[in-house]
Amino acid sequence: MTSRAATRPPSRPVGTVTRGTTNPNRLRRMDRWIAAVHGAELRRAPDPVAVDLGYGAAPWTAVELLHRLRTAAPHARVVGVEIEPARVAAARPYAREGLDFRHGGFEIPVRGRPQLIRAANVLRQYDEAEVAAVWERLCARLAPADGHSRGGLLVEGTCDEIGRRHVWVALGPEGPRTVTFATRLGSLNRPSDLAERLPKALIHRNVPGEAVHAFLRDFDRAWAAAAPYASYGARQRWIRAVRDLAADWPVADGPGRWRQGEVTVAWEALAPRRPR
Template identity: 65%
Template sequence: MPEARARPRRAEGQVTRGTTAPNRLRRIDRWIVGTRSGLLRGGPPPLVVDLGFGASPVTTVELFGRLRAVRADVSVVGLEIDPERVAAARPHLRPGLDFAHGGFELPVARPPVLVRALNVLRQYDEAAAYAGWAALRARLAPGGLLVEGTCDETGRRAVWAAVAPDGPVSITFAAHLGSFTRPSALAERLPKTLIHRNVPGEPVHAFLREWDAAWDRAAGYAAFGKRQRWVRAAAGLRGRWPLLDGPSRWRLGELTVPWRTLAPVGRARG
């Protein structure tokens, strides 16, 4: 049974540039499968939405395959505001994978347990990005999650927020360690809700400065590879900042902190 509804009168949102590439979102998908697979287990067959899949549906197809490895009856719907992109995705249809015209209104048959929205809100201003969060989280299934953020063109640097129905929960930083330089280089991939807050006086700025300092203190571990240096730098932050993950995720080039820790001054909730 199709999970997408009939085309709405007007999709909510703006058309993105549509840039995408195979495996661009692999780090985000790995984190979803590795830390949020509970969203897919138990209960009726889950529905997942990939919002704004772009000019090619390749990353939606990849998401579908990765989630099917966790739950064989998961359904994925890729949504796009541009009808031509939806038409171009049609050859990739298969049982459990659908594509439809739509935006923030999420024209799907039932509330999704997960919405992935990468590189969608980057063109919005901060207020509009928060409005996008509010619109999407209001349409999640109870206990569901919005994963929203940005990555570079190859997916080697990414930062994303996990947003629950009652507000943002965490921020995750991820990098390809072979090409990594220093933590503050990830600032250009902050979600739109934070990217303009990387200035003195804001928590995210202080965090990145301290992470850089921890990275510098861990320079001696570079002889054992950047992975060991990343792990040591992350460990050096513990006690100074609350971290939500540990060495098993750090070794993958990830670091997750509570949203409230980096939230803009005066805005603990989204």
């Protein structure tokens, strides 16, 4: 997708320093989803490299990503990338076999093309108009698709401080594929509670006339209609609501993932409709 010169790291990292807020176990829902849906691609790759982009003030998310990926792909390696040099220095004592930390940004300072780039809570501070260019740049760094692989995966999204509610977009080398909503069901009053965790590409689109607003409206209606199932627990209510939602929306997963408090929808169904 890019020339060798285009992928050569520049002299200065590309991007802006984030707040760096991080907590252990914050990204568990995203990690488990990645291991489940992308694990086969990681296992097939001769050198399955994953990048934890913008891991923050402490290295916990990169350490945990390695552990969770290796449950699916025992030879996976993780490189934590941070634009703030002091954070890289603080993380390096945690480096070990399969885990490294490097100074950099959106240029992704690793050799070759990674099989995974995870960017959690990184674009929250950017303007919506900047997101498409960042996505394009990161997707260009992914392992390409071929006859045996769909290529690498970029997972970009936002979660709350302790990881109870999370929404992310999954992108391949060709661009965005899906949007996943994930939550701890015991903390949920209604599905639209997840609106505050929409990624930057969608969070300002939760208004009448936009697809994501219609989706969350319909999800709330399905959740309300599934209220009788609450006597069997929040999980059964969620599963029923998603099953009803799938009649009108292109839900891309099945009950095995719904049971985890997740639902994944095709990107095209939720993509912004109105130019800005």
